[in-house]
Amino acid sequence: MRRSHIRRPVMHGSALLGSALLLAAAGWAQNITVPTSAVAGESATISTTGSGKATFYLFGQGVSNKHDITLGEDIKLRGDALRNAGDYHVVVCADTCRSATFYVSAGKPSSVTFLVHPSRVPVSQQDAVTGVAFPFDQFHNLVLTPVSINFQLSAGNASLLNRSANTQAGVAWFRTTSGKSAGALQVVATLDDFNTRRVVQQVASDPCNLRITGQRNAAGILVQTEPVHDCSGNPVPDGTIVSFTATAASGKSTVDAPIKKGIARAQMEASGSAVISGASGVVMGNEVRVGGKQ
Amino acid sequence: MTMTMSRLFPAHSSARLSCLVILLSGFLASQYSAGADAAPQVQLDAKKTAPRAIESLTERSIIRDYRVAWISMARALELNAVDPLNGPFTGEAKTSLWQSVISQQRSGLSRRYVDQTHKLDAVFYAPEGDVIELHDTAEYQLQFLDKGKVVQEEHVVAHYVVLMTPSSDRWLVRYLQAVPQF
Numbered sequence: 001m002r003r004s005h006i007r008r009p010v011m012h013g014s015a016l017l018g019s020a021l022l023l024a025a026a027g028w029a030q031n032i033t034v035p036t037s038a039v040a041g042e043s044a045t046i047s048t049t050g051s052g053k054a055t056f057y058l059f060g061q062g063v064s065n066k067h068d069i070t071l072g073e074d075i076k077l078r079g080d081a082l083r084n085a086g087d088y089h090v091v092v093c094a095d096t097c098r099s100a101t102f103y104v105s106a107g108k109p110s111s112v113t114f115l116v117h118p119s120r121v122p123v124s125q126q127d128a129v130t131g132v133a134f135p136f137d138q139f140h141n142l143v144l145t146p147v148s149i150n151f152q153l154s155a156g157n158a159s160l161l162n163r164s165a166n167t168q169a170g171v172a173w174f175r176t177t178s179g180k181s182a183g184a185l186q187v188v189a190t191l192d193d194f195n196t197r198r199v200v201q202q203v204a205s206d207p208c209n210l211r212i213t214g215q216r217n218a219a220g221i222l223v224q225t226e227p228v229h230d231c232s233g234n235p236v237p238d239g240t241i242v243s244f245t246a247t248a249a250s251g252k253s254t255v256d257a258p259i260k261k262g263i264a265r266a267q268m269e270a271s272g273s274a275v276i277s278g279a280s281g282v283v284m285g286n287e288v289r290v291g292g293k294q
Numbered sequence: 295m296t297m298t299m300s301r302l303f304p305a306h307s308s309a310r311l312s313c314l315v316i317l318l319s320g321f322l323a324s325q326y327s328a329g330a331d332a333a334p335q336v337q338l339d340a341k342k343t344a345p346r347a348i349e350s351l352t353e354r355s356i357i358r359d360y361r362v363a364w365i366s367m368a369r370a371l372e373l374n375a376v377d378p379l380n381g382p383f384t385g386e387a388k389t390s391l392w393q394s395v396i397s398q399q400r401s402g403l404s405r406r407y408v409d410q411t412h413k414l415d416a417v418f419y420a421p422e423g424d425v426i427e428l429h430d431t432a433e434y435q436l437q438f439l440d441k442g443k444v445v446q447e448e449h450v451v452a453h454y455v456v457l458m459t460p461s462s463d464r465w466l467v468r469y470l471q472a473v474p475q476f
Contacts, residue, residue, distance in 0.1 A: 057403065057445065059438055061471075062393030064403045066440065084390050087472035091438055091446045099438075099446050103474045117422040130421040134457075140386050142469055144455065169476075170455065171418050171427060173345070 030054060030071045032092050034102035040085050040139050041107055046075040046100075048092055060088035060104075085141035106141035112149065114189040114196040121178045121185075122205040123232050129153070129200060132173040133189045142170045150190040155179040155202065178202055182234040204234035210285030212244070212278035217267075221246065221290050223276050224265040235262050240280060248274035334368075334410035336361045338428075343416040346423060356426065356458060359465040360414065367391060368407040372439075374399045384459070385468040404442070408435040414456075423460070425468075429476050430454040 030050035038044045048054070050071035057066050058077070061084035069075055071094060082088070085106045091099045113134040121128045131151060135143040149172040153161040160179050165172040178200075179185055185200040208231035214223040223244045228236040242264035245254045249272055257266040268276070272292040278285035336357045340348040348356075363382035370378040376395050379388055398404050411433045418427040431453055438446045453476055457469035 055440075057438060057440070059403065059405060060394075062390045062397065064394060064397040064401050064405075066401050066403060084393075085471050086390075087452060089436075089438065089448075093445055097446045099448060103472065105473075115420065115422075115424060117424070132420045132425060140389075142455065142457070142471060144473065169417050169427060169429070173418075173420065175345070175421055 030092055030094055030098055032090055032098055032100040034088075034090055034100045036102070038082060038088075038102060038104045039107050040104050040137060040141050041079045041083055043079045044077045044082060044102075044104075046077065046090055048072060048075070050094065052094060054092050054094040057091040057093070058088060059091070060084065061086035063088075083139040085137075085139075105145075106143045107137040107139065109135035109143045109147055109191050109194070110138040111136050111194055112189050112191050112196045114187075114198060116187050116198040116200060118200065120201045120203060123178055123180050123182060123202050123230065123234060124205055125178045127175050128178045129185070129187070130173065130175045131187055131189065131198070132171060133167075133191075133196070134171055135167060135191055143167070144170045147191060152186075152188045152190065153179075154186045154188075155181060155183060160185070180232045204236045205230040205232065207236050207240070207242075207280045207283045207285075210242070210278055210280055210283055212276065212285050212288060214276045214288045214290045216290055219267055220269040220271070221274060221276065222265070222267055223278070223288075225259070225263055225278060225285070227262040228259055228264065228280070236280070238262070240264075242278055242280045242285075244268060245277050245279070246270050246274045247277075248272050332409065334361050334364045334412055334434075336364075336412045336414065338414040338416060340416045343419045343426075346419040346421050348416055348419055348426075352423075356416075356428075356465050357414075360412065360428070360430075360456070360458070360467070362464075363467045364407070364410055364412065368410070370395050371398065371405045371407070374404055382464070382467055383470075384461075384466040387467045387470045390470075402441045404439045406437040406439060406444075408437065410434040426458050426465075428454075428456040428458065430456055 030048050033047045035044045048071050052071050054069050054071050056069040056075055063081050082104050085104050087101055087103055089099060089101050091097055113136060116131045133149045135147050137143055146166045148164050148166050150164045151174045161176050163174060179202055182202050182204050185202050187198045187200055189196050207228045211226040212223055214221050225242055230236060236259060238259050240259045241256050243254055243256050244266045246268045248270050255266040255268055257264040275287055275289050277287045338353055338357050340353055366378035366382050374395055376392055379391050383391060413431045415429045416426060417429055433451050436448050436450045437444045453473050455471050455473055458465045459468050
């Protein structure tokens with residue numbers, strides 16, 4: 001039990017005895033004993049010494065109250081007055097006021113707050129997926145005592161990560177590479193019987209081995225890509241832009257075309273022979289030479 | 295200085311003295327008042343932050359917003375008003391402080407924080423920068439009031455675990471919990 005601090009001037013001999021008698025006569029004998037360890041939501045007892053009536057004050061996290069007490073009797077604090085972890089100040093006033101402080105700590109973990117980034121990630125990106133987990137008790141107090149949190153990442157039936165981390169100062173985290181296949185990445189943080197689930201959408205990365213073909217038609221040159229995939233073989237999403245550039249004797253022209261059903265296609269105007277190249281983002285494709293009109 | 299005072303107060307020396315006393319009293323009162331209401335002193339040590347380093351601009355924002363949070367909290371708990379909590383707090387911190395104010399309103403009690411200093415250590419800054427954990431060693435005079443009358447005053451050295459998250463234009467205190475030690 002934690003006892004209230006007594007501040008008295010240094011005195012000797014008869015002066016001390018005289019003062020003690022004086023203090024007792026004045027009813028200044030109350031001493032407060034508060035819990036050394038209290039847990040959120042659990043009741044606690046505060047004891048006082050002395051005799052006579054006094055006023056009891058409690059200033060805490062989310063609670064402040066005041067009532068009359070009889071010195072020397074225990075004061076019961078109900079669990080619902082101690083739901084919030086933190087410091088609680090007790091003040092007892094008779095002829096003078098005395099105070100003491102005690103701390104309420106969080107209870108057992110009962111939930112995990114889990115932040116995962118990003119919500120959408122290209123496949124095979126180094127250190128692209130991160131997660132941060134905070135354990136909380138049933139009253140939403142942060143649990144600061146170390147606990148083990150298990151992080152699991154899976155895509156389809158494949159497990160990408162299964163790692164446990166102890167919380168430090170109430171937080172555990174991970175960082176890992178995204179998976180190789182597009183689709184939903186399930187990210188789960190588990191603490192005892194509680195788990196929190198998040199989903200990250202994995203999408204194809206930049207195109208890989210961009211191949212284009214071109215052939216002359218009545219309107220000019222029709223250029224198109226072969227089906228566009230990333231380096232892991234995932235189809236690059238429709239809407240991704242492919243830029244076709246035609247370089248001819250008359251100059252250079254560029255057309256941007258979105259991928260539709262895996263292929264980007266564009267009609268270019270060029271009467272003479274031309275060299276056509278394709279690019280998507282930072283990825284360059286091959287070049288094709290198309291002859292002039294016959 | 296003497297000449298200036300003579301020009302200002304050309305009458306008898308006793309009148310001059312009275313004016314001086316009044317001026318001096320006003321000056322001292324203003325100094326005392328400024329001391330009591332002085333903005334909290336906040337320092338941040340971000341050297342040990344992991345896994346992400348804190349940019350200097352972020353550091354300055356956190357100091358600024360944490361100071362504002364304590365000014366607002368002190369005002370809310372002294373005046374028993376919930377309005378000051380609306381800007382700088384969110385989540386559990388706001389709920390808990392809100393409950394404190396409501397509870398104080400009902401009981402006629404209040405708290406006053408005076409001469410605050412806060413030494414912050416940033417202990418965790420999330421990889422994506424969306425949450426920061428701070429350890430605050432705070433020092434202040436804490437007064438407990440019953441119907442506006444101070445019943446107890448203490449010098450407090452307190453330790454707080456703080457979670458702050460960024461909003462559109464500032465950092466908000468999401469969690470604030472006193473602990474016996476770090």
